[in-house]
Amino acid sequence: MITGQLKSDINKLWEEFWTGGIANPLTVIEQITFLMYARLLDLHEQRDEKRAKLRGIAFKRRFNDDQQHIRWHRFIHQDKDTMLKLVRDEVFPHFKNASGEGSLFAEFMKDAQCMIQKPTLMESAVEMINKLPLEDSDTKGDLYEYLLSKLTTAGINGQFRTPRHIIRAMVEMLDPTVEDRIVDPSCGTAGFLTVAYEYLLEKYTSPEGVHTETVVGDNGETQQVKIYSGDLLVEHRDYVNSDMFHGFDFDATMLRIAAMNLVMHGVTEPDVHYQDTLSGSFTERFPNQSKDAYTMCIANPPFKGSLDEEDVDPAILRMVKTKKTELLFVAQILRLLKNGGKTAIIVPDGVLFGSSNAHQQLRQHIIENNELQAVVSLPSGVFKPYAGVSTAILFITKGSRTDHVWFYDVQADGMSLDDKRTPIKDNDLPDVVAKFKARDKAIAETAQNDRSQKAFWVSKADIVGNKYDLSINRYKQVVYAEQQYEDPKVILDKLVALENDILADLKALEAML
Structure with missing residues (x-):
């Protein structure tokens, strides 16, 4: 966790950019990312x-020897006008070469542009970033996450992230291992991938595998930094750094931020690419990653929008013929997974009960050709204030067989469901994680399967009989409490008595006048 002082430093840095004339939060984060990268x-x-x-x-x-003057610890001592010119004309062009031609970072940084035009803003931004503890591997990931949280409060151009506690619950339920190859086909800022990495760190690092190391900072001061050296880092580090985490997005700014987010968390060579994963060019560019390539997918794909059929990969349209992106992404995710691969996908409720041929076709494909493990219904306010749509999480294992589906009705996620989203006591997420891991299909056809509770089982036969409807309200039993009312004659007598009292008061008032 980062300290209150660090949060204050980030807030000041953010305010400097806004007062310096850069108001778009994505641009602010992108420029801060570039400067952090220069220091790293x-x-x-x-x-x-x-x-x-x-x-x-x-x-x-x-x-090289001719570029020593553009290293961070050198140019930060220049005057503000020289610093701005140096960063704009030499440091930014150096990013591509520093990453190595053909490398992933070269791809992210090739179009990097310095948007800072004021020498005073450059000077203050560099000064503030120089104070951030980027040497501390245990803190810098949290630090960058706090910076990204500004997107949630800003919401410019519809850019906001999946709540981190929702992501954490999904990752815990999927329970990734060091054997997994994980993808997010619409990765945004790579929130799902970074949380999965953090989970794996915690899972595979024993207390004995943590030690401290002395690090010398830019100012010459020494600092004790916590170093993880558990099984994940020692035995699997090369795989973790280059081939465990994969992400795609068609927003170049988001990709740069995603890459830096993963690097700040500890993944040194993240495999994230500029690509529309629904298009036919995805298969052409990445033939080995566009089908049967991953063991796990965690995603919150775009809900709104439709695509022209000619822009969509024909292989996806053979699974579900539609223009709706939320349906196309679910179909594409199933294509990306290997047999036995697992996914957790956030979808709008319309995917669960939509009556169109495409909706029913997709749900039938999920049920008949895969194992739909669970449908977790989320309250409608989890994405407020920017989206009030009701959503659910689908947990699917590719290629297995569906016989019963586990449902859970999340009614609270630890945050108020209004636009303010302030912390509250009620939180079903720990319970849904625990019950998902402990679920027992053996009770599905017994009296223990109480459909009036938050968690219950539904048979495949029931789902098929309801046109593959996956809405939790279709199967949850609502218990109505019997209400007792007084006899109508008694109520009528009370009304008459009340009217007489009112009439008596009116006559008394009339006598006074």
């Missing part, structure tokens, strides 16, 4: 230099 490049170079000196080994340098 220098920090990593300093780290490798020290290791090389101690161990007598060579390493691939990020800055």
